[in-house]
Amino acid sequence: IAGITQAPTSQILAAGRRMTLRCTQDMRHNAMYWYRQDLGLGLRLIHYSNTAGTTGKGEVPDGYSVSRANTDDFPLTLASAVPSQTSVYFCASSDETGGTDTQYFGPGTRLTVL
């Protein structure tokens, strides 16, 4: 069982380019999340999805979009990357939306926007 996989592992991107970060889980969890991690700021929620077909905005959604066409996949798209989006991005999933269950994290994608 792989858990959560993310791709790519790292990427250097020119400003203005479009980029999609991929996230796939094999645990059949209903809820999925995207976070960004920046030094001194911890993790901040970008977008989430409580179930396939629905998405919601987190704390820092501007410049990002997500889709949830099925249970397993939750891609994050940067339509036009800017240097402030340089960060480490983590995808996570959980089995319920009640706030009681564990969030399982992927290994992360390190993105540099120049």
Add this chain to the structure above:
Amino acid sequence: AQSVTQLDSQVPVFEEAPVELRCNYSSSVSVYLFWYVQYPNQGLQLLLKYLSGSTLVKGINGFEAEFNKSQTSFHLRKPSVHISDTAEYFCAVSRPRSASKIIFGSGTRLSIRP
């Protein structure tokens, strides 16, 4: 709204010494509390969580935390640390039935000296 504060950004300790990582939260409603650990170049994984019941919670790798409602704290402790405990530790808070609203602290980097 909830918030969580980790009072120390870095904590250096000697191997086999005890350690306490501090976490304070604020919320106008009851909350769930979590500690996650992030080893170098990895995603986060759950150490322990408090949902209700006994205020002393035991987690993996010999860690424990105590929920103190009057002091709004959830400090993490270990009586004797090992080199392998070197990692970043994140305290998090969520509102019941709202997993999308998990708020992470800024993290505490634990460094173990031999």
